[in-house]
Amino acid sequence: MSERPSTRVVSQTRTTRRGLVLALVVCAVATSACSKTHRYESAVQIVRKDIVEKDDNGAPLQVDYEVEWDACPGDQFQVIRGGKAFAECTAKLAVGDMVPVYVTHFWDERGFYRWDIERMGDCWRPIEPDSPGSYEKGQECRDVKNQGFTTGFTCSRKPFRQLVTRCPWMARE
Numbered sequence: 689m690s691e692r693p694s695t696r697v698v699s700q701t702r703t704t705r706r707g708l709v710l711a712l713v714v715c716a717v718a719t720s721a722c723s724k725t726h727r728y729e730s731a732v733q734i735v736r737k738d739i740v741e742k743d744d745n746g747a748p749l750q751v752d753y754e755v756e757w758d759a760c761p762g763d764q765f766q767v768i769r770g771g772k773a774f775a776e777c778t779a780k781l782a783v784g785d786m787v788p789v790y791v792t793h794f795w796d797e798r799g800f801y802r803w804d805i806e807r808m809g810d811c812w813r814p815i816e817p818d819s820p821g822s823y824e825k826g827q828e829c830r831d832v833k834n835q836g837f838t839t840g841f842t843c844s845r846k847p848f849r850q851l852v853t854r855c856p857w858m859a860r861e
Contacts, residue, residue: 691738724795727806728857732766733758734785740769748775751810753833755787768805770813770849789823 732755740750757764790807
């Protein structure tokens with residue numbers, strides 16, 4: 689005569705499995721919700737390209753690209769500096785080219801979020817948080833009117849709601 693497992697053992701096994709599955713789901717959600725690094729895809733237009741440093745043979749050792757975020761409202765520019773491998777890989781890119789980019793948005797140890805371009809076209813570049821050659825500049829300008837006449841303009845450099853809605857990597861908070 690074969691013995692059937694008791695109902696207590698079966699229910700404990702089910703409870704243990706449910707608890708394990710629930711714990712895994714909670715850990716996965718908590719990990720993804722609390723991640724301070726996010727990656728985005730976008731496109732930029734190259735507006736300036738400068739070889740910063742060359743070796744004795746004239747091969748680039750460092751290159752700067754100034755790019756404009758056409759998809760983002762206002763005037764949003766970023767300058768990125770890359771080393772020798774990045775300079776060699778991006779040699780085919782020219783001023784005026786629209787290039788796909790991967791953007792990394794991450795928490796800076798100084799107490800705010802920042803972003804940087806991790807890949808331009810098919811060329812990867814390591815992010816150097818303290819690189820003196822890489823920086824971003826952005827602003828939204830509007831006309832100032834007095835009695836129906838334009839008398840000047842004013843610009844805001846703080847990321848505004850419409851910008852962060854369309855280009856979330858530019859959020860600082």
